[in-house]
Amino acid sequence: MKKVIIHLISESSGQTVKYAAKSAISQFSDIKAKEYNWPLVRNKELLNEVLRKIQQKPGIVLYTISNPELRDILKKFCYKLRIPCISIVGKIVKEISTLLGIGAEDISMQNRTKLDASYFDKVNAIDYTLRHDDGQNIIGLNEADIILIGPSRTSKTPTAVYLAYNGFKTANVPYIYNSPFPEYLYQLNQRLIVGLVINPARLIEIREARMNLLQITEITDYTDLKIVQEECTQVKRMCQQKGWPVIDVSRRSIEETAAIIMKNFYDHKKYINKLEIE
Known part of the structure; x- marks a missing residue:
């Protein structure tokens, strides 16, 4: 090489x-x-x-x-x-x-101002995303551009951070078996909420690897196939009921998942703007 x-x-x-x-x-x-x-x-x-x-x-x-x-x-x-x-x-x-057939203008200072604004927007987005990781801060979700939901270990955090580096304030809220999402979440109609799911067998592999890394040996619901299947099914069902998009991340990279989410964001934004005009 x-x-x-x-x-x-x-x-x-x-x-x-x-x-x-x-x-x-x-x-x-x-x-x-x-x-x-x-x-x-x-x-x-x-x-x-x-x-x-x-x-x-x-x-x-x-x-x-x-x-x-x-x-x-x-x-x-x-x-x-x-x-x-x-x-x-x-x-x-x-x-x-x-x-x-025209020459480019000398806009170095103007361009620098734009770059500065973009840079600080990214800093703010990253700060927001880290403070709203893994459902640790429910207050302030109405300030998010994008909210990711899904079972634990479905790449919500790395996807959220990637989106933040692209300037999107992104929160993520985990779905825990038999624990409903906070009611507050359902009131955020103007935010883009996206469900992330994964093949249950693959999810169990990821969770078992995580447990081995943490040296956890006891048997828990965390890696129970039926429960993991139910977690993914519940997220899909909920998103279908609310009209939220769902992305299966089983064979997708973080970049691919983020690209789909960004497209959904702009489509959602156009839809919201259209409703406001009407």
């Missing part, structure tokens, strides 16, 4: 360049990438620090930087080291400019 070093440089949170790198690397089955993330690089001092690190560990450089001066410094530095230096957005901007 070939190894490659990739430096990801951004003036914001670095999510755009990170996702772009991940998508590109996934196309190669025989590559092991070592990533170095450099977010919030917004001045020469910070950039020079990054350049020193790159010189110590040279590799491919991917960046999203709107400041022309910083871009020029970075490109000249990489040229001297003879290493690839690729703008994630630059190629797209150039193609649009060529197609339309």
